[in-house]
Amino acid sequence: MPDTLHDGDALNLDVAASHMVTRIPRVRAEATVDSVLELLRGQVFQCADTIFVVDPQDRLLGIVRINDLFSDGTRLIQDIMVPEHEAVALGDDQEEIASLAIRLNMIAVPVVDWDQKLVGAVPPEALFRILRDEHMEDLQRFAGIAAHDDGPDAALDAPLFNRFSRRLPWLVFGLLASSLITVVMVGFEHTLSSNVSVAFFVPALVYIAGAIGTQAVSVSVRGLSVGEVDIGALLRDELIIGSAIGTALGSLAGLAVMIFFGDVILAVAVGLAVLAGGTVSAVVGFGLPWVFKRFGSDPALGSGPICTIIQDVTSLFIYFALVSLLVL
Known part of the structure; x- marks a missing residue:
């Protein structure tokens, strides 16, 4: 087996096989610390930050961090290793490698084949590169x-x-x-023509919806990056936070409209629209990346133009509907 699988060895450059190295230290669980140190002395490894413990069939049993080898030399490896350690498969996406490394504070990530045999490890320099590439790709998708x-x-x-x-x-x-926004405004043409001041608050509503949605997206993508989290609890929290933010901003907006326009009913409509739009934007901004992830797509795809359009259209529809009911 070659030391590293390059472009010609892995069709997908974003999988574990394309990032791993194969010259790594492997030891048996029944070996002593002193015997392992003697075995490692004089050898050249591509990744020696972690010692991988395997059984006679080369299946991964656990790992030993290099600093743990400075313990009592008579101790057995099985007494100081981290047992039943998680690993990635050859075809796992590099995002899964990064998530596992972060979740378990790993320096090097073991790679196993379809028989759960240890075939290599993703070294620290590759982990840094993966994390940077994933971050840059997400920024571009946003x-x-x-x-x-x-x-x-x-x-x-x-x-x-x-x-x-x-x-x-x-x-x-x-x-x-964005033509959906035009459709919404055309549908409420009578509302706009009856009270032109209604249109003054459209830019502010669109901005608030986008800003709250962007914050929710950041929380969502961060949650997805750390692995398994309780989506229900996070969604509940975002709903509460979005409602609280919407209430605060809606109160400020309604107060400003009442002071400068002297229209109490319009102030109530604007305040309620900010409240409802902020709540919806928080839920959409948080939930859409999870939906994309659930169906096997990059979560960042749900955090850019798609999320923005949904938030804007929904917020404006709520606003014009409230104005139609309360003002006219």
């Missing part, structure tokens, strides 16, 4: 920029047409989807 096939670094130096073609699709989608 902005509605398609990922480059060769990674985020290649995206910076890509030809102009390539950069243009990766940005344009989501912007075209946003342009087409």
Whole structure:
């Protein structure tokens, strides 16, 4: 087996097989610390930050961190190892590697094959690269920029047409989807023509919806990055927080409208619209990345133009509906 699987060995560069090295220290659980140190002396490894404990069939039993080898030399490896340690498979996505490393505070991530035999490990330098690449890809997806096939670094130096073609699709989608906002406003044309001051608050409502949604998206993506979390509890918290923020901002907005426009009913409509729009934006911003993740897509895809359009359309519809009921 080669030391590292390169481009020709793994069709997908984002899987564990393309990041791992194979010259790693392997020891048996029944060996003593002194015998392991003697075994390791004089050898050259591609990753020696972690000692991997295997059985006679080369199946992973656990790991020993290098600093634990400085304990009593007569102790057995099985007494100081972390048993039943988690690993990634050859075909696991690099995002899963990063999540496992963060969750278990790992320096090197073991890689096993379909028989659960240890075949290599993802070293620290590869983990740093994976974390950086995932972060850069998420930033691009948040902005509605398609990922480059060769990674985020290649995206910076890509030809102009390539950069243009990766940005344009989501912007075209946003342009087409924004027609929903036009449909909403056309549907409430009578409301706008009857009281032109109603239109003054549309930019503020759109901004508030986007800002609250962006905060919720950040919490959602952060939750997804740390592995298994209680989605129900987080969603409940975001609903409470979104409602509280909406109440605070709605009260301020309603007070401002009443002071400057002297229209109590319009002030109530604006305040309630901010409250309802803020709550909906928090739920949508938090929930949409989870939906994308649930169906096997990148969560960041649900955090850019799609999330923005849903929040804007919903907030404006709520606003115009309230104005129609309360003001006119």
